[in-house]
Amino acid sequence: MDFGEKIEAVVEGLPRILAGITITxxxxxxxxxxxxxxxxxxxLAAGAKNLILRGSARVFIEFFRGTSLLVQLFWFFYVMPLFxxxxxxxxxxxxxxxxxxxxxxxxxVRGAIASVPRPQWEAATALNFGYWQRLRRVIFPxxxxxxxxxLTNLLIQLLKGTALASYILLQDLTFEIDQxxxxxxxxxxxxxxxxxxxxxxxxxxxLLMNALExxxxxxxxxxxxxxxxxxxxxxxxxPSGVKQ
Numbered sequence: 001m002d003f004g005e006k007i008e009a010v011v012e013g014l015p016r017i018l019a020g021i022t023i024t025x026x027x028x029x030x031x032x033x034x035x036x037x038x039x040x041x042x043x044l045a046a047g048a049k050n051l052i053l054r055g056s057a058r059v060f061i062e063f064f065r066g067t068s069l070l071v072q073l074f075w076f077f078y079v080m081p082l083f084x085x086x087x088x089x090x091x092x093x094x095x096x097x098x099x100x101x102x103x104x105x106x107x108x109v110r111g112a113i114a115s116v117p118r119p120q121w122e123a124a125t126a127l128n129f130g131y132w133q134r135l136r137r138v139i140f141p142x143x144x145x146x147x148x149x150x151l152t153n154l155l156i157q158l159l160k161g162t163a164l165a166s167y168i169l170l171q172d173l174t175f176e177i178d179q180x181x182x183x184x185x186x187x188x189x190x191x192x193x194x195x196x197x198x199x200x201x202x203x204x205x206x207l208l209m210n211a212l213e214x215x216x217x218x219x220x221x222x223x224x225x226x227x228x229x230x231x232x233x234x235x236x237x238x239p240s241g242v243k244q
Contacts, residue, residue, distance in 0.1 A: 001184055001185060001186065005184075006184045006186060006189050009180065009183050009184050010180065010193060013176070013179065013180055013183065016171075016176050016179065017173070017176045017177075017180070017197075019171065019176070020171055020172050020173040020174075020175060020176035020177075021173050021197065021201070023090070023165070023170055023171060023172040023173070024159070024162050024165075024172045024173040024174075024201070025201070026090065027090070027093050027094060027097065027162040027165055027170075027172065028155075028158060028159050028162055028201075028205075030094045030098075031093070031094050031097035031098045031101065031158055031162075032101075032155055032158055034094065034098035034102065035097065035098045035099075035100075035101040035102040035105055035154075035158065036102070036105060036151070037102075038098060038099070038102030038103075038105070038106070039101075039102045039103075039104075039105030039106045039108065039109050040109050041106075042057050042060060042061055042102065042103065042106035042109070042110075043105070043106045043107070043108070043109025043110040043112075043113065044109070044110075044113070044135075045057035046058060046061065046106060046107075046110045047110045047113060047114060057106070060103065061103045061106050061107065062103075063103075064099050064100050064102070064103035065100075065103045065104060069096060069097070069100045069161055069164060070164050070167065072096040072099065072100060073092060073093065073096045073164055073165070073167060073168055074167070074168075075096075076092040076095055076096055076168075077089065077092040077168040077169075078168075089165070089168045089169050089170045090170065092168055093162070093165045093168060093170055097158055097161055097162065100161070101154055101157070101158045101161070104154055105151060105154055108147055108150045108151055108154070109143070109147060112143035112144070112146040112147040113139060113140070113143045115143070115146055116139050116142050116143055120138055120139060120142065121134060121138075121139065123138070124137070124138040124139070141216070141219065141220065142220060144216050145213065145216040145217050145220055145222070148209060148212055148213040148216060149213065151209070152205075152206060152209040152210070152213075155205055155209060156202050156205065156206065159198070159201060159202055159205065160198065160202075162174075163198075166178070173194065173197060173198070174194065177190055177191060177193065177194035177197075178190070180193065180194075211226060214226055214229065
């Protein structure tokens with residue numbers, strides 16, 4: 001099959017490829033949301049003073065960080081039905097990805113919260129804030145800006161981890177790229193197309209996370225806003241160097 005025929009095969013298979021991209025995005029976005037919520041809960045628990053709470057969080061984190069994502073996928077999809085619990089493939093994928101990357105994200109959350117200077121906690125306490133008020137209004141906004149870069153790395157890893165979903169019968173992007181390989185008979189061409197598609201999706205997600213980072217730092221007064229970056233708002237420096 002010459003190059004022109006391969007391009008025709010891509011065009012003919014485009015609806016299936018777009019459907020595969022949709023499945024990949026559904027897995028990525030849903031898993032990222034649940035993984036983040038889990039990471040925040042586990043990260044806070046791992047830094048708690050209560051020994052039982054902290055120990056339980058550590059066991060959960062180490063278990064899901066220390067076991068293979070592929071094995072977790074197989075367990076939810078192939079083993080749980082033996083115990084009478086059958087889940088849809090998309091649910092199995094989201095569940096495994098959320099638990100696995102949520103465990104990794106928990107360490108990011110714990111470390112970011114621990115990095116907030118102690119005087120910030122003391123100042124919030126002096127304002128008579130309760131624990132959750134201190135966390136929500138003072139500590140977490142500062143920790144959030146520090147979390148975003150490592151969370152961006154985990155998000156891209158999660159995107160690539162969705163490729164394993166083809167093992168549990170999900171027709172995601174990797175599955176459709178493999179079908180293209182069978183059609184064209186050219187592994188290099190087919191997976192070259194897949195490489196470009198994964199790169200584009202990953203780059204768009206990175207841009208989104210970068211925008212969140214800029215916004216978070218802008219709200220803390222430690223960086224320019226998106227409007228300033230794109231030249232939509234002037235930056236006025238006072239003699240003291242403080243932006244206005």
